[in-house]
Amino acid sequence: MTDPILEVDDLNVYYGKSHALKGVSLSIDEGEIYGVIGPNGAGKTTMLNAIAGFVEYEGSIRYDGADLARVSPQQIVRDGLIYCTEDRDLFPYFSVHENLLMGAQFRDDRDAVQDDLAMVYELFPRLDERREQEAETMSGGEQQMLAVGRALMSDPDVLMLDEPTLGLAPVIIQDISDALERLSEQGLTILLAEQNSTFALRHAERLSLIETGEIELAGTSAEFHDNEYVREAYVGVH
Secondary structure (H helix, E strand, C coil), rough: CCCCCEEEEEEEEEEECCCEEEEEEEEEECCCCCEEEEECCCHHHHHHHHCCCCCCCEEEEEEEEEEEECCCCCHHHHHEEECCCCCCCCCCCCCHHHHHHHHHCCCCCCHHCCCCCCCHHHHHHHHHHCCCCHHCCCCHHHHHHHHHHHHHHCCCCCCEEECCCCCCCHHHHHHHHHHHHHHHHCCCEEEEEEEEEHHHHCCCEEEEEEEEEEEEEEEEHHHHHHHHHHHHHHHHCC
């Protein structure tokens, strides 16, 4: 049995006197999609921000065997742990193509960058059609595709996605779903934080439910499907 590629142990985050995360622990195996579900404000984004090095925390975060406590966000990206934020953080006046190239700014494998560009355009044909269009003029769904595509251009070993379906039309959610299936088949490890529990349950092999900063339930997708509380409180609302 191999060690987890990403391991979070007893993670605590404070915003002033507010205890935002309370002893959160989870481990993710290489090549799996791991889902974290829960309502807005439960702590999902705070957890991802801690892993990405954006907020101070107590506890332990280990990535590929290394402790991230003193690692800068820039080095975390260079090491292959890539965060696609809920806000997308696109360059609004850059074209689709320019935004994608920005995702590869820390890479020096130029031939592989071109291969990954082709892969992203194949994964999201809408981006190929709009490669010269400025990001700010695109629809929300197209911007989400661009944000995911730019994250992929960083050549991730682990991709963290924060609310990738939030506010999107069903047809765009299906496009994102198809992309996740392709990426999973390619062996990419994905940490998926989602309010859309149905979407997360469709893709994740294992999940955690977080409420008010604490993990309330962890298990396989099948166990979540069989859990009456999850079905009534989460699955039934989508």
